[in-house]
Amino acid sequence: MELNNILNKVSDFTKDFGNKLISELSNAIANNKLTNESKIKLQDKTRDIIKSHGEVYEVKNRGVYKYSLDSKYEELQKGMYLGQEKGFYILDDGGNLRYDEELNKTIKNEINIEKSSILKQQQKEMDEFRKVGEIYIVDELGDDERYVYLTRKSDNKEMQDFNISDGLYDKIKENNKNGKKTELTWNGKIYEIK
Numbered sequence: 001m002e003l004n005n006i007l008n009k010v011s012d013f014t015k016d017f018g019n020k021l022i023s024e025l026s027n028a029i030a031n032n033k034l035t036n037e038s039k040i041k042l043q044d045k046t047r048d049i050i051k052s053h054g055e056v057y058e059v060k061n062r063g064v065y066k067y068s069l070d071s072k073y074e075e076l077q078k079g080m081y082l083g084q085e086k087g088f089y090i091l092d093d094g095g096n097l098r099y100d101e102e103l104n105k106t107i108k109n110e111i112n113i114e115k116s117s118i119l120k121q122q123q124k125e126m127d128e129f130r131k132v133g134e135i136y137i138v139d140e141l142g143d144d145e146r147y148v149y150l151t152r153k154s155d156n157k158e159m160q161d162f163n164i165s166d167g168l169y170d171k172i173k174e175n176n177k178n179g180k181k182t183e184l185t186w187n188g189k190i191y192e193i194k
Contacts, residue, residue: 033145034115035160038122045114047074050088050107057089057097064089064097129159130186135194138172138182148172148191150184164191 034042050056050067057077058065065074080097087104089097129152139158140149146169147162164172168184168191175182183194 032119033147033162034118035122035147035162037160038118042111042115042118045118046111047072049110049114050074053088053103053107055091056103056107057091059084059086059089059097126159126161126163129157129161130163132186132188134186136184136186136191138176138184141169141172141176148184153183161191168193 047067050058051069054068056067057080058067058074064077064080066077067074084097084099087099088107090100090103092098129150131152135153136150137153138148139151142148145162146164146166147160148164148169149158149160151158171193172182184191185194
């Protein structure tokens with residue numbers, strides 16, 4: 001009897017610990033920003049992940065979308081009931097949407113793993129893009145988010161970068177307002193105006 005109590009407590013602890021770990025991983029991934037190129041990769045991978053689970057319906061953006069192996073993109077299913085919470089559903093035998101909690105956990109976990117992989121690849125590409133002493137031309141400045149699109153002058157390679165201070169962002173914005181092109185250099189830690 002006492003052994004069962006101990007096993008139950010260990011089971012509860014590991015379950016809570018696992019849920020907390022998954023939650024922290026999800027938060028860490030959410031706080032990392034994806035470039036526009038990486039967002040498109042993640043959207044494509046997300047569709048593939050969902051479709052790999054057969055015919056799946058997702059409630060999002062005030063619509064119901066169907067994913068299936070037959071179509072490349074999800075399809076908006078007009079006229080389906082939208083009273084459900086956001087998430088992934090399957091059709092029951094009566095043709096009604098049924099929320100599948102296990103399917104939701106599995107898909108969200110697979111998407112988080114893919115996002116983590118894309119973030120690692122993005123960081124690797126950023127590290128290769130940023131070279132000490134190189135000159136970078138600012139092509140575009142983000143409005144909603146603080147980022148810059150840069151072209152490396154030596155080889156015309158382009159990249160979206162989030163590593164920009166508030167002060168530098170404001171200075172580039174001011175230069176743009178005055179019709180002046182901004183050139184930056186990478187000092188190993190941050191960008192500086194050349």
